[in-house]
Amino acid sequence: MSEKSKTESIIRKLREIMETCAMEELDWSKYGPDSTIESLGLDSLTILDLLYDVEQELGVHLEARDIVSIRNMGEMASLLIDKGA
Amino acid sequence: MPDRSSSRISSPRRVVVTGMGIACALGIEEAVVWKNLMAGKTGIGHLRAFDTTAYKIRIGAEVPEGLIRGKLKELRRRPIDRALDLAVVVAWDALAQANLITREPPWSEQDVAVLYGTGVGSAQSHFNAFSTFFEKGPRGLRPTTVPRCMYNAISAGVSMQFKLTGSNYVVVSACNSAANAMGTAFRMIRDGYAEKVLCGGSDGFFDPFFFGVWNNIGVLSPIEDPAKACRPFARDRRGTVLGEGAGAIVLETLDGASARGARIRGEILGYGESSDASHITRPSGEGQAKAIRRALDDAGLQPREIALINAHGTATHSNDATESQSVRSALGPAADRIPVMANKSYFGHVLGASGILETITTLLALERGMAPPNLNLENPDPACSLNLIGKEPVTINRGPAMKNSFGFGGANGVLIVGPTI
Numbered sequence: 001m002s003e004k005s006k007t008e009s010i011i012r013k014l015r016e017i018m019e020t021c022a023m024e025e026l027d028w029s030k031y032g033p034d035s036t037i038e039s040l041g042l043d044s045l046t047i048l049d050l051l052y053d054v055e056q057e058l059g060v061h062l063e064a065r066d067i068v069s070i071r072n073m074g075e076m077a078s079l080l081i082d083k084g085a
Numbered sequence: 086m087p088d089r090s091s092s093r094i095s096s097p098r099r100v101v102v103t104g105m106g107i108a109c110a111l112g113i114e115e116a117v118v119w120k121n122l123m124a125g126k127t128g129i130g131h132l133r134a135f136d137t138t139a140y141k142i143r144i145g146a147e148v149p150e151g152l153i154r155g156k157l158k159e160l161r162r163r164p165i166d167r168a169l170d171l172a173v174v175v176a177w178d179a180l181a182q183a184n185l186i187t188r189e190p191p192w193s194e195q196d197v198a199v200l201y202g203t204g205v206g207s208a209q210s211h212f213n214a215f216s217t218f219f220e221k222g223p224r225g226l227r228p229t230t231v232p233r234c235m236y237n238a239i240s241a242g243v244s245m246q247f248k249l250t251g252s253n254y255v256v257v258s259a260c261n262s263a264a265n266a267m268g269t270a271f272r273m274i275r276d277g278y279a280e281k282v283l284c285g286g287s288d289g290f291f292d293p294f295f296f297g298v299w300n301n302i303g304v305l306s307p308i309e310d311p312a313k314a315c316r317p318f319a320r321d322r323r324g325t326v327l328g329e330g331a332g333a334i335v336l337e338t339l340d341g342a343s344a345r346g347a348r349i350r351g352e353i354l355g356y357g358e359s360s361d362a363s364h365i366t367r368p369s370g371e372g373q374a375k376a377i378r379r380a381l382d383d384a385g386l387q388p389r390e391i392a393l394i395n396a397h398g399t400a401t402h403s404n405d406a407t408e409s410q411s412v413r414s415a416l417g418p419a420a421d422r423i424p425v426m427a428n429k430s431y432f433g434h435v436l437g438a439s440g441i442l443e444t445i446t447t448l449l450a451l452e453r454g455m456a457p458p459n460l461n462l463e464n465p466d467p468a469c470s471l472n473l474i475g476k477e478p479v480t481i482n483r484g485p486a487m488k489n490s491f492g493f494g495g496a497n498g499v500l501i502v503g504p505t506i
Binding site for chain 1: 157158161162163225227228229232
Protein backbone atom coordinates (compact mmCIF):
# COMPACT_ATOMS: atom_id res chain seq x y z
CA MET A 1 0.00 0.00 0.00
CA SER A 2 1.39 3.43 -0.94
CA GLU A 3 2.08 6.01 1.76
CA LYS A 4 -0.83 8.13 0.48
CA SER A 5 -3.39 5.35 0.42
CA LYS A 6 -2.22 4.17 3.83
CA THR A 7 -2.75 7.68 5.22
CA GLU A 8 -6.20 7.80 3.65
CA SER A 9 -7.09 4.43 5.06
CA ILE A 10 -5.95 5.48 8.56
CA ILE A 11 -7.96 8.70 8.29
CA ARG A 12 -11.03 6.73 7.28
CA LYS A 13 -10.54 4.56 10.35
CA LEU A 14 -9.97 7.62 12.54
CA ARG A 15 -13.21 9.12 11.27
CA GLU A 16 -15.06 5.94 12.23
CA ILE A 17 -13.49 5.97 15.69
CA MET A 18 -14.21 9.65 16.25
CA GLU A 19 -17.79 9.09 15.22
CA THR A 20 -18.24 6.64 18.06
CA CYS A 21 -16.51 8.66 20.76
CA ALA A 22 -17.63 12.22 19.98
CA MET A 23 -20.53 13.65 21.95
CA GLU A 24 -21.81 15.69 19.02
CA GLU A 25 -23.04 14.77 15.57
CA LEU A 26 -20.61 16.11 12.97
CA ASP A 27 -20.50 15.68 9.23
CA TRP A 28 -17.49 13.40 9.31
CA SER A 29 -17.28 13.14 5.53
CA LYS A 30 -15.95 16.70 5.54
CA TYR A 31 -12.96 15.86 7.72
CA GLY A 32 -9.76 15.11 5.82
CA PRO A 33 -5.98 15.36 6.30
CA ASP A 34 -6.05 19.16 6.73
CA SER A 35 -8.83 19.27 9.30
CA THR A 36 -7.55 20.54 12.61
CA ILE A 37 -8.09 18.65 15.84
CA GLU A 38 -9.78 21.75 17.34
CA SER A 39 -12.36 21.79 14.55
CA LEU A 40 -13.50 18.36 15.70
CA GLY A 41 -14.60 19.83 19.01
CA LEU A 42 -12.82 17.16 21.04
CA ASP A 43 -12.25 18.15 24.65
CA SER A 44 -9.60 16.56 26.86
CA LEU A 45 -12.02 13.93 28.09
CA THR A 46 -13.09 12.98 24.59
CA ILE A 47 -9.44 12.79 23.54
CA LEU A 48 -8.88 10.21 26.29
CA ASP A 49 -11.70 8.20 24.77
CA LEU A 50 -10.20 8.69 21.31
CA LEU A 51 -6.83 7.36 22.48
CA TYR A 52 -8.61 4.38 24.02
CA ASP A 53 -10.52 3.63 20.83
CA VAL A 54 -7.40 4.03 18.68
CA GLU A 55 -5.60 1.54 20.90
CA GLN A 56 -8.49 -0.93 20.77
CA GLU A 57 -9.07 -0.62 17.02
CA LEU A 58 -5.56 -0.14 15.64
CA GLY A 59 -3.48 -1.81 18.32
CA VAL A 60 -1.35 1.31 18.77
CA HIS A 61 -0.70 2.70 22.22
CA LEU A 62 -0.70 6.50 22.35
CA GLU A 63 -0.09 8.71 25.36
CA ALA A 64 -1.90 12.03 25.68
CA ARG A 65 1.46 13.81 25.28
CA ASP A 66 1.96 12.12 21.91
CA ILE A 67 -0.86 14.09 20.39
CA VAL A 68 -0.25 17.46 22.05
CA SER A 69 1.65 18.76 19.03
CA ILE A 70 -0.65 17.20 16.47
CA ARG A 71 -2.37 19.90 14.45
CA ASN A 72 -4.46 17.99 11.97
CA MET A 73 -5.77 14.58 10.96
CA GLY A 74 -2.92 14.06 8.45
CA GLU A 75 -0.32 14.45 11.20
CA MET A 76 -2.29 12.11 13.43
CA ALA A 77 -2.32 9.52 10.65
CA SER A 78 1.46 9.89 10.15
CA LEU A 79 2.06 9.42 13.89
CA LEU A 80 -0.07 6.29 13.89
CA ILE A 81 1.81 4.90 10.87
CA ASP A 82 5.12 5.64 12.66
CA LYS A 83 3.83 3.77 15.70
CA GLY A 84 3.08 0.76 13.56
CA ALA A 85 -0.59 1.08 12.63
CA MET B 86 -46.96 16.70 62.56
CA PRO B 87 -44.74 19.76 62.99
CA ASP B 88 -46.21 23.14 62.20
CA ARG B 89 -44.93 23.70 58.68
CA SER B 90 -46.01 27.31 58.59
CA SER B 91 -43.02 28.34 60.70
CA SER B 92 -40.55 26.73 58.29
CA ARG B 93 -42.07 28.24 55.19
CA ILE B 94 -41.61 31.70 53.87
CA SER B 95 -44.36 33.97 55.17
CA SER B 96 -46.72 33.51 52.25
CA PRO B 97 -46.51 30.03 50.68
CA ARG B 98 -45.88 30.24 46.98
CA ARG B 99 -48.10 28.31 44.59
CA VAL B 100 -46.17 25.97 42.29
CA VAL B 101 -47.38 25.40 38.74
CA VAL B 102 -46.41 23.23 35.78
CA THR B 103 -45.57 25.17 32.63
CA GLY B 104 -43.96 22.54 30.43
CA MET B 105 -44.07 18.77 29.96
CA GLY B 106 -42.00 16.29 27.98
CA ILE B 107 -42.69 12.57 27.77
CA ALA B 108 -41.09 9.53 26.15
CA CYS B 109 -42.55 6.07 26.66
CA ALA B 110 -43.74 3.05 24.74
CA LEU B 111 -46.85 4.95 23.64
CA GLY B 112 -44.81 7.65 21.92
CA ILE B 113 -42.76 10.76 22.52
CA GLU B 114 -45.45 13.39 22.00
CA GLU B 115 -48.08 14.01 24.63
CA ALA B 116 -50.91 14.11 22.05
CA VAL B 117 -49.89 10.69 20.71
CA VAL B 118 -49.51 9.26 24.21
CA TRP B 119 -52.96 10.55 25.15
CA LYS B 120 -54.55 9.23 21.95
CA ASN B 121 -53.12 5.77 22.57
CA LEU B 122 -54.27 5.83 26.20
CA MET B 123 -57.81 6.76 25.24
CA ALA B 124 -57.83 4.12 22.50
CA GLY B 125 -56.77 1.47 25.04
CA LYS B 126 -53.70 0.64 22.96
CA THR B 127 -50.77 -0.86 24.84
CA GLY B 128 -47.13 -0.12 24.00
CA ILE B 129 -45.93 -3.43 25.46
CA GLY B 130 -44.40 -5.79 22.90
CA HIS B 131 -41.74 -8.42 22.31
CA LEU B 132 -38.36 -6.94 23.23
CA ARG B 133 -36.21 -5.89 20.29
CA ALA B 134 -33.26 -4.34 22.15
CA PHE B 135 -31.39 -7.67 22.38
CA ASP B 136 -31.88 -11.40 21.89
CA THR B 137 -34.15 -12.66 24.68
CA THR B 138 -34.09 -16.34 23.65
CA ALA B 139 -32.40 -17.40 26.90
CA TYR B 140 -34.74 -15.39 29.13
CA LYS B 141 -37.87 -16.47 31.00
CA ILE B 142 -39.60 -13.21 30.13
CA ARG B 143 -39.34 -11.76 26.62
CA ILE B 144 -41.62 -8.77 26.64
CA GLY B 145 -41.25 -5.15 27.64
CA ALA B 146 -42.39 -1.65 26.80
CA GLU B 147 -39.82 -0.01 24.55
CA VAL B 148 -39.97 3.51 23.15
CA PRO B 149 -40.83 3.00 19.44
CA GLU B 150 -37.66 2.39 17.48
CA GLY B 151 -35.76 5.34 16.06
CA LEU B 152 -37.69 8.11 17.81
CA ILE B 153 -35.03 8.97 20.38
CA ARG B 154 -32.21 8.67 17.87
CA GLY B 155 -34.11 11.03 15.55
CA LYS B 156 -34.52 13.62 18.29
CA LEU B 157 -30.85 13.36 19.27
CA LYS B 158 -29.90 13.94 15.66
CA GLU B 159 -31.97 17.13 15.65
CA LEU B 160 -30.01 18.16 18.75
CA ARG B 161 -26.75 17.15 17.03
CA ARG B 162 -26.05 14.73 19.83
CA ARG B 163 -24.79 11.19 19.58
CA PRO B 164 -26.49 8.49 21.67
CA ILE B 165 -24.43 8.13 24.87
CA ASP B 166 -26.49 6.16 27.37
CA ARG B 167 -30.16 5.27 27.03
CA ALA B 168 -31.24 6.85 30.33
CA LEU B 169 -29.34 10.06 29.58
CA ASP B 170 -30.58 10.18 25.98
CA LEU B 171 -34.19 9.80 27.11
CA ALA B 172 -33.70 12.44 29.82
CA VAL B 173 -32.29 14.97 27.35
CA VAL B 174 -35.09 14.49 24.84
CA VAL B 175 -37.90 15.03 27.37
CA ALA B 176 -36.06 17.99 28.90
CA TRP B 177 -35.90 19.62 25.48
CA ASP B 178 -39.66 19.28 25.02
CA ALA B 179 -40.52 20.45 28.54
CA LEU B 180 -38.24 23.50 28.40
CA ALA B 181 -39.43 24.49 24.93
CA GLN B 182 -43.08 24.04 25.89
CA ALA B 183 -42.50 26.22 28.96
CA ASN B 184 -41.02 28.79 26.62
CA LEU B 185 -37.78 28.83 28.59
CA ILE B 186 -35.79 27.95 25.48
CA THR B 187 -36.39 28.15 21.76
CA ARG B 188 -36.46 24.85 19.88
CA GLU B 189 -33.14 25.67 18.24
CA PRO B 190 -29.81 26.48 19.88
CA PRO B 191 -27.89 28.54 20.82
CA TRP B 192 -29.16 28.59 24.38
CA SER B 193 -27.84 30.92 27.03
CA GLU B 194 -27.38 30.16 30.69
CA GLN B 195 -30.41 30.41 32.97
CA ASP B 196 -31.03 29.70 36.62
CA VAL B 197 -33.10 26.52 36.41
CA ALA B 198 -32.38 23.54 38.68
CA VAL B 199 -32.41 19.99 37.30
CA LEU B 200 -33.69 17.10 39.45
CA TYR B 201 -34.20 13.69 37.93
CA GLY B 202 -35.23 10.49 39.58
CA THR B 203 -33.77 7.24 38.32
CA GLY B 204 -34.07 3.69 39.51
CA VAL B 205 -30.94 2.27 37.95
CA GLY B 206 -29.13 5.23 36.39
CA SER B 207 -26.80 4.71 33.46
CA ALA B 208 -27.55 0.99 33.11
CA GLN B 209 -26.31 0.76 29.53
CA SER B 210 -22.95 2.31 30.42
CA HIS B 211 -22.61 -0.04 33.38
CA PHE B 212 -23.37 -3.03 31.18
CA ASN B 213 -20.80 -1.91 28.59
CA ALA B 214 -18.20 -1.36 31.31
CA PHE B 215 -18.82 -4.76 32.95
CA SER B 216 -18.63 -6.47 29.57
CA THR B 217 -15.31 -4.75 28.74
CA PHE B 218 -13.90 -5.52 32.18
CA PHE B 219 -14.61 -9.23 31.93
CA GLU B 220 -13.36 -9.37 28.35
CA LYS B 221 -10.24 -7.20 28.61
CA GLY B 222 -9.46 -6.82 32.31
CA PRO B 223 -8.90 -3.62 34.28
CA ARG B 224 -6.57 -2.06 31.72
CA GLY B 225 -9.21 -2.46 29.06
CA LEU B 226 -11.68 -0.14 30.78
CA ARG B 227 -12.60 2.99 28.85
CA PRO B 228 -11.12 6.15 30.45
CA THR B 229 -14.51 7.85 30.50
CA THR B 230 -16.25 5.03 32.35
CA VAL B 231 -16.64 7.17 35.48
CA PRO B 232 -18.50 10.11 33.89
CA ARG B 233 -20.57 7.69 31.83
CA CYS B 234 -21.60 5.51 34.77
CA MET B 235 -22.13 8.02 37.56
CA TYR B 236 -25.81 8.30 38.43
CA ASN B 237 -25.81 12.07 38.13
CA ALA B 238 -24.58 11.81 34.53
CA ILE B 239 -28.29 12.12 33.76
CA SER B 240 -28.94 15.46 35.45
CA ALA B 241 -25.47 16.75 34.57
CA GLY B 242 -25.99 15.93 30.89
CA VAL B 243 -29.33 17.74 30.84
CA SER B 244 -27.88 20.72 32.69
CA MET B 245 -24.96 21.01 30.24
CA GLN B 246 -27.07 20.50 27.12
CA PHE B 247 -29.48 23.31 27.95
CA LYS B 248 -27.14 25.48 30.09
CA LEU B 249 -29.23 25.23 33.26
CA THR B 250 -27.23 26.65 36.14
CA GLY B 251 -29.42 25.89 39.14
CA SER B 252 -28.43 22.79 41.12
CA ASN B 253 -28.37 19.43 39.34
CA TYR B 254 -28.73 16.05 40.97
CA VAL B 255 -30.52 12.74 40.78
CA VAL B 256 -32.73 11.14 43.37
CA VAL B 257 -32.53 7.36 43.72
CA SER B 258 -35.32 5.55 45.54
CA ALA B 259 -36.29 2.70 43.19
CA CYS B 260 -39.79 3.11 41.74
CA ASN B 261 -40.42 6.16 43.89
CA SER B 262 -37.47 8.14 42.45
CA ALA B 263 -39.32 10.54 40.16
CA ALA B 264 -41.98 11.23 42.80
CA ASN B 265 -39.17 12.06 45.24
CA ALA B 266 -37.56 14.34 42.67
CA MET B 267 -40.81 16.18 41.91
CA GLY B 268 -41.73 16.43 45.59
CA THR B 269 -38.32 17.88 46.40
CA ALA B 270 -38.55 20.29 43.46
CA PHE B 271 -42.04 21.36 44.59
CA ARG B 272 -40.75 22.11 48.09
CA MET B 273 -37.71 23.97 46.76
CA ILE B 274 -39.95 26.37 44.89
CA ARG B 275 -42.75 26.64 47.43
CA ASP B 276 -40.28 27.33 50.23
CA GLY B 277 -38.30 29.89 48.29
CA TYR B 278 -35.09 27.99 47.50
CA ALA B 279 -35.57 28.05 43.73
CA GLU B 280 -37.64 29.86 41.15
CA LYS B 281 -37.70 27.24 38.41
CA VAL B 282 -36.94 23.53 38.45
CA LEU B 283 -36.91 21.02 35.63
CA CYS B 284 -37.79 17.74 37.32
CA GLY B 285 -38.81 14.24 36.40
CA GLY B 286 -37.19 10.89 35.89
CA SER B 287 -35.51 8.59 33.42
CA ASP B 288 -34.76 4.89 33.18
CA GLY B 289 -33.47 2.92 30.21
CA PHE B 290 -32.28 -0.56 31.12
CA PHE B 291 -33.08 -3.00 28.34
CA ASP B 292 -29.70 -4.69 28.34
CA PRO B 293 -28.95 -8.41 28.80
CA PHE B 294 -27.71 -8.04 32.37
CA PHE B 295 -30.23 -5.69 33.88
CA PHE B 296 -33.21 -7.36 32.25
CA GLY B 297 -31.76 -10.67 33.43
CA VAL B 298 -31.70 -9.69 37.09
CA TRP B 299 -35.30 -8.54 36.88
CA ASN B 300 -36.23 -11.83 35.23
CA ASN B 301 -35.11 -13.65 38.33
CA ILE B 302 -36.74 -11.69 41.14
CA GLY B 303 -40.16 -13.17 40.46
CA VAL B 304 -42.23 -10.01 39.97
CA LEU B 305 -42.47 -10.01 36.16
CA SER B 306 -45.57 -11.37 34.46
CA PRO B 307 -44.99 -14.73 32.74
CA ILE B 308 -47.96 -14.12 30.40
CA GLU B 309 -46.50 -14.22 26.90
CA ASP B 310 -49.14 -12.16 25.09
CA PRO B 311 -47.86 -8.56 25.40
CA ALA B 312 -51.37 -7.11 25.29
CA LYS B 313 -52.52 -9.25 28.20
CA ALA B 314 -49.39 -9.48 30.34
CA CYS B 315 -49.85 -6.48 32.64
CA ARG B 316 -53.17 -6.64 34.54
CA PRO B 317 -53.27 -4.07 37.37
CA PHE B 318 -55.85 -4.79 40.08
CA ALA B 319 -57.20 -7.84 38.23
CA ARG B 320 -57.94 -11.06 40.04
CA ASP B 321 -55.82 -12.87 37.44
CA ARG B 322 -52.83 -10.53 37.57
CA ARG B 323 -49.48 -12.30 37.34
CA GLY B 324 -46.88 -9.57 37.74
CA THR B 325 -45.55 -6.42 36.16
CA VAL B 326 -43.89 -5.69 32.80
CA LEU B 327 -40.80 -3.51 32.56
CA GLY B 328 -40.75 -0.40 30.41
CA GLU B 329 -38.23 2.28 29.47
CA GLY B 330 -38.91 5.96 29.30
CA ALA B 331 -38.54 9.41 30.76
CA GLY B 332 -40.58 12.44 31.58
CA ALA B 333 -39.88 15.97 32.71
CA ILE B 334 -41.94 18.91 33.86
CA VAL B 335 -41.01 22.52 34.45
CA LEU B 336 -42.14 23.81 37.84
CA GLU B 337 -42.18 27.47 38.76
CA THR B 338 -44.14 29.89 40.92
CA LEU B 339 -47.63 30.88 39.84
CA ASP B 340 -46.61 34.52 40.10
CA GLY B 341 -43.51 34.02 37.95
CA ALA B 342 -45.39 32.01 35.34
CA SER B 343 -48.20 34.56 35.18
CA ALA B 344 -45.77 37.45 34.92
CA ARG B 345 -44.07 35.98 31.87
CA GLY B 346 -47.35 34.84 30.31
CA ALA B 347 -46.51 31.13 30.43
CA ARG B 348 -49.22 28.58 29.69
CA ILE B 349 -50.09 26.80 32.95
CA ARG B 350 -50.64 23.07 32.54
CA GLY B 351 -51.45 22.25 36.15
CA GLU B 352 -50.42 22.81 39.73
CA ILE B 353 -48.57 20.82 42.39
CA LEU B 354 -50.65 21.12 45.54
CA GLY B 355 -48.94 18.82 47.99
CA TYR B 356 -46.45 16.06 48.56
CA GLY B 357 -46.07 13.41 51.21
CA GLU B 358 -43.45 10.74 51.74
CA SER B 359 -42.66 7.97 54.19
CA SER B 360 -40.56 4.87 54.69
CA ASP B 361 -42.04 1.45 55.48
CA ALA B 362 -38.99 0.49 57.55
CA SER B 363 -40.13 -3.12 57.40
CA HIS B 364 -39.14 -5.18 54.35
CA ILE B 365 -36.85 -4.49 51.41
CA THR B 366 -39.39 -5.52 48.73
CA ARG B 367 -42.73 -6.29 50.40
CA PRO B 368 -44.80 -3.11 50.70
CA SER B 369 -46.49 -1.98 53.88
CA GLY B 370 -50.02 -0.57 53.78
CA GLU B 371 -49.30 1.46 56.86
CA GLY B 372 -46.27 3.16 55.30
CA GLN B 373 -48.15 3.94 52.10
CA ALA B 374 -51.20 5.30 53.95
CA LYS B 375 -48.92 7.57 55.96
CA ALA B 376 -47.50 9.09 52.74
CA ILE B 377 -51.03 9.58 51.37
CA ARG B 378 -52.21 11.30 54.55
CA ARG B 379 -49.16 13.53 54.58
CA ALA B 380 -49.72 14.53 50.95
CA LEU B 381 -53.35 15.45 51.62
CA ASP B 382 -52.38 17.37 54.73
CA ASP B 383 -49.64 19.19 52.80
CA ALA B 384 -52.21 20.20 50.18
CA GLY B 385 -54.75 21.13 52.84
CA LEU B 386 -57.35 18.84 51.26
CA GLN B 387 -59.96 16.39 52.49
CA PRO B 388 -60.21 12.96 50.83
CA ARG B 389 -63.63 13.80 49.36
CA GLU B 390 -62.06 16.64 47.36
CA ILE B 391 -59.89 14.27 45.29
CA ALA B 392 -61.28 13.80 41.77
CA LEU B 393 -58.95 11.09 40.47
CA ILE B 394 -56.33 8.64 41.70
CA ASN B 395 -53.51 7.45 39.47
CA ALA B 396 -52.37 4.35 41.31
CA HIS B 397 -48.90 2.88 41.49
CA GLY B 398 -50.69 -0.27 40.24
CA THR B 399 -47.77 -2.49 39.27
CA ALA B 400 -49.97 -5.56 38.69
CA THR B 401 -47.96 -7.61 41.16
CA HIS B 402 -50.10 -9.54 43.62
CA SER B 403 -48.56 -7.82 46.60
CA ASN B 404 -48.55 -4.21 45.39
CA ASP B 405 -52.11 -3.95 44.16
CA ALA B 406 -53.69 -5.55 47.21
CA THR B 407 -51.57 -3.49 49.61
CA GLU B 408 -52.13 -0.25 47.68
CA SER B 409 -55.90 -0.83 47.71
CA GLN B 410 -55.81 -1.24 51.47
CA SER B 411 -53.63 1.81 52.02
CA VAL B 412 -55.79 4.05 49.80
CA ARG B 413 -58.89 2.87 51.62
CA SER B 414 -57.27 3.30 55.00
CA ALA B 415 -56.11 6.86 54.23
CA LEU B 416 -59.17 8.09 52.34
CA GLY B 417 -61.94 6.27 54.16
CA PRO B 418 -65.42 6.18 52.52
CA ALA B 419 -64.30 8.68 49.85
CA ALA B 420 -62.40 5.77 48.26
CA ASP B 421 -65.74 4.29 47.16
CA ARG B 422 -66.29 7.17 44.76
CA ILE B 423 -62.92 8.37 43.42
CA PRO B 424 -62.07 6.87 40.00
CA VAL B 425 -58.77 4.98 39.97
CA MET B 426 -56.60 4.57 36.89
CA ALA B 427 -53.41 2.50 36.48
CA ASN B 428 -51.18 3.14 33.47
CA LYS B 429 -48.57 0.39 33.63
CA SER B 430 -50.57 -1.89 31.32
CA TYR B 431 -49.84 0.75 28.63
CA PHE B 432 -46.18 1.65 29.04
CA GLY B 433 -44.96 -0.89 31.57
CA HIS B 434 -43.27 -0.25 34.86
CA VAL B 435 -40.64 2.36 34.09
CA LEU B 436 -39.16 2.04 37.58
CA GLY B 437 -37.61 5.38 38.62
CA ALA B 438 -39.44 7.24 35.85
CA SER B 439 -42.89 5.74 36.42
CA GLY B 440 -43.85 8.55 38.82
CA ILE B 441 -43.26 11.30 36.28
CA LEU B 442 -44.86 9.45 33.35
CA GLU B 443 -47.96 8.86 35.43
CA THR B 444 -47.97 12.42 36.78
CA ILE B 445 -48.00 13.67 33.20
CA THR B 446 -50.88 11.36 32.25
CA THR B 447 -52.69 12.58 35.37
CA LEU B 448 -52.22 16.20 34.34
CA LEU B 449 -53.43 15.36 30.82
CA ALA B 450 -56.51 13.69 32.31
CA LEU B 451 -57.28 16.71 34.53
CA GLU B 452 -56.82 19.05 31.60
CA ARG B 453 -59.32 17.09 29.51
CA GLY B 454 -61.73 16.06 32.26
CA MET B 455 -61.39 12.47 31.09
CA ALA B 456 -59.50 9.43 32.34
CA PRO B 457 -58.44 6.58 30.05
CA PRO B 458 -59.59 2.98 30.49
CA ASN B 459 -57.75 0.38 32.54
CA LEU B 460 -56.58 -2.50 30.41
CA ASN B 461 -57.07 -6.18 31.27
CA LEU B 462 -59.41 -5.50 34.15
CA GLU B 463 -62.26 -7.80 33.12
CA ASN B 464 -62.19 -9.44 36.56
CA PRO B 465 -61.28 -6.94 39.29
CA ASP B 466 -59.78 -8.54 42.39
CA PRO B 467 -62.26 -8.36 45.29
CA ALA B 468 -59.21 -7.66 47.48
CA CYS B 469 -58.77 -4.42 45.50
CA SER B 470 -62.05 -2.75 46.38
CA LEU B 471 -61.50 0.64 44.80
CA ASN B 472 -63.56 2.51 42.20
CA LEU B 473 -61.45 1.13 39.35
CA ILE B 474 -62.07 2.53 35.89
CA GLY B 475 -63.18 -0.20 33.47
CA LYS B 476 -62.61 -0.71 29.79
CA GLU B 477 -64.20 2.60 28.76
CA PRO B 478 -62.82 6.09 29.46
CA VAL B 479 -64.70 8.04 32.13
CA THR B 480 -65.37 11.72 32.67
CA ILE B 481 -63.93 13.09 35.88
CA ASN B 482 -64.94 16.00 38.06
CA ARG B 483 -62.81 19.10 38.00
CA GLY B 484 -60.53 18.87 41.01
CA PRO B 485 -57.20 17.67 42.28
CA ALA B 486 -55.75 14.22 41.66
CA MET B 487 -53.53 11.95 43.70
CA LYS B 488 -50.54 10.14 42.23
CA ASN B 489 -49.05 7.27 44.24
CA SER B 490 -45.50 5.99 43.83
CA PHE B 491 -44.14 3.18 45.98
CA GLY B 492 -40.69 1.68 45.65
CA PHE B 493 -38.57 -1.23 46.80
CA GLY B 494 -36.80 -0.25 49.97
CA GLY B 495 -40.12 0.89 51.41
CA ALA B 496 -39.89 4.31 49.76
CA ASN B 497 -43.31 5.96 49.39
CA GLY B 498 -44.09 9.25 47.68
CA VAL B 499 -47.50 10.76 46.94
CA LEU B 500 -48.15 13.89 44.92
CA ILE B 501 -51.35 15.88 44.81
CA VAL B 502 -51.71 17.71 41.51
CA GLY B 503 -54.36 20.18 40.46
CA PRO B 504 -55.81 21.17 37.11
CA THR B 505 -54.76 24.27 35.28
CA ILE B 506 -55.66 27.57 36.92
